[in-house]
Amino acid sequence: xxxxxxxxxxxxxxxxxxxxxxxxxxxxxxxxxxxxxxxxxxxxxxxxxxxxxxxxxxxxxxxxxxxxxxxxxxxxxxxxxxxxxxxxxxxxxxxxxxxxxxxxxxxxxxxxxxxxxxxxxxxxxxxxxxxxxxxxxxxxxxxxxxxxxxxxxxxxxxxxxxxxxxxxxxxxxxxxxxxxxxxxxxxxxxxxxxxxxxxxxxxxxxxxxxxxxxxxxxxxxxxxxxxxxxxxxxxxxxxxxxxxxxxxxxxxxxxxxxxxxxxxxxxxxxxxxxxxxxxxxxxxxxxxxxxxxxxxxxxxxxxxxxxxxxxxxxxxxxxxxxxxxxxxxxxxxxxxxxxxxxxxxxxxxxxxxxx
Ligand code: GTP
Numbered sequence: 606x607x608x609x610x611x612x613x614x615x616x617x618x619x620x621x622x623x624x625x626x627x628x629x630x631x632x633x634x635x636x637x638x639x640x641x642x643x644x645x646x647x648x649x650x651x652x653x654x655x656x657x658x659x660x661x662x663x664x665x666x667x668x669x670x671x672x673x674x675x676x677x678x679x680x681x682x683x684x685x686x687x688x689x690x691x692x693x694x695x696x697x698x699x700x701x702x703x704x705x706x707x708x709x710x711x712x713x714x715x716x717x718x719x720x721x722x723x724x725x726x727x728x729x730x731x732x733x734x735x736x737x738x739x740x741x742x743x744x745x746x747x748x749x750x751x752x753x754x755x756x757x758x759x760x761x762x763x764x765x766x767x768x769x770x771x772x773x774x775x776x777x778x779x780x781x782x783x784x785x786x787x788x789x790x791x792x793x794x795x796x797x798x799x800x801x802x803x804x805x806x807x808x809x810x811x812x813x814x815x816x817x818x819x820x821x822x823x824x825x826x827x828x829x830x831x832x833x834x835x836x837x838x839x840x841x842x843x844x845x846x847x848x849x850x851x852x853x854x855x856x857x858x859x860x861x862x863x864x865x866x867x868x869x870x871x872x873x874x875x876x877x878x879x880x881x882x883x884x885x886x887x888x889x890x891x892x893x894x895x896x897x898x899x900x901x902x903x904x905x906x907x908x909x910x911x912x913x914x915x916x917x918x919x920x921x922x923x924x925x926x927x928x929x930x931x932x933x934x935x936x937x938x939x940x941x942x943x944x945x946x947x948x949x950x951x952x953x954x955x956x957x958x959x960x
Pocket of ligand 1: 613
């Protein structure tokens with residue numbers, strides 16, 4: 606089976622992490638986020654993937670080449686970002702499948718443990734134009750919702766509303782009959798969620814919902830990105846691409862964790878990163894060469910490449926860009942983001958998002 610992987614978005618909600626690296630390539634539990642998706646796609650029977658690239662397109666081929674995690678890879682780049690639907694249509698130029706073959710479409714920022722083969726089986730059995738993975742959430746008012754009838758056929762694609770009619774939401778993994786991709790207009794900016802699916806349903810085309818509430822996470826925000834990495838390290842979601850066995854922490858080659866430091870809760874310690882004695886680091890991501898000094902506390906945070914946290918500083922739910930420096934004595938509260946290269950001097954002042 607072939608797949609198209611949508612990886613052209615700018616990842617604005619994850620800035621400053623995505624200034625230098627596109628979201629799908631951010632290190633997640635020690636490897637590029639996409640490595641987990643490629644390995645899982647391979648396990649589900651995908652043999653060839655077309656990457657639909659736009660933002661920082663050249664970085665994807667440099668990272669994965671023409672074969673990785675058991676899958677052949679090819680790259681199609683948009684001159685201008687075409688949105689999710691336009692990108693699918695554009696990338697379909699590189700498919701070799703026949704008109705009736707199923708083509709899997711994956712969003713490049715979703716971690717999912719659902720049964721892709723069962724989704725494809727439903728698609729084939731019902732001869733659908735498109736079969737969507739739908740997941741159930743506790744609070745559907747934060748998303749658009751997707752009701753289905755008793756046969757599992759999608760009846761509507763509804764925008765976000767305070768009173769959703771179902772807790773089923775679009776989980777961002779689709780099986781398209783190849784010929785259904787051809788219904789998307791060519792060389793136009795198109796949203797698959799706002800335009801393609803509603804118009805397919807309105808035209809009476811069979812659109813099915815595969816409802817499965819396995820592990821599912823959209824890693825679009827810093828909080829979710831950190832959670833995804835943590836869940837992979839702890840083994841809450843298994844991935845064939847993990848560089849080590851599940852455990853309380855993942856320490857990459859060359860990292861130094863002092864004997865007196867506490868590092869746990871699914872933390873990843875990147876290559877040549879250093880955690881000094883008396884420091885506590887929980888549920889966090891330290892990229893390569895990050896440094897946490899003596900007595901500092903880092904919770905649920907991301908320290909990008911070569912970022913430094915000074916002695917006794919406290920970070921809770923914070924994102925530090927590449928090379929950012931937090932001087933001793935600072936206390937940074939949830940939601941705060943420090944841009945690459947910025948240095949916060951030693952201080953007794955407390956920086957807070959709710960100040
Ligand atoms: P935000 O800017 O933070 O919303 O993130 P994003 O740019 O990734 O957007 P969103 O989360 O809505 O995108 C869903 C998926 O589609 C991601 O995998 C994106 O990489 C991808 N995507 C979004 N827009 C485009 C586009 O214009 N072209 C391509 N090729 N992919 C896109």
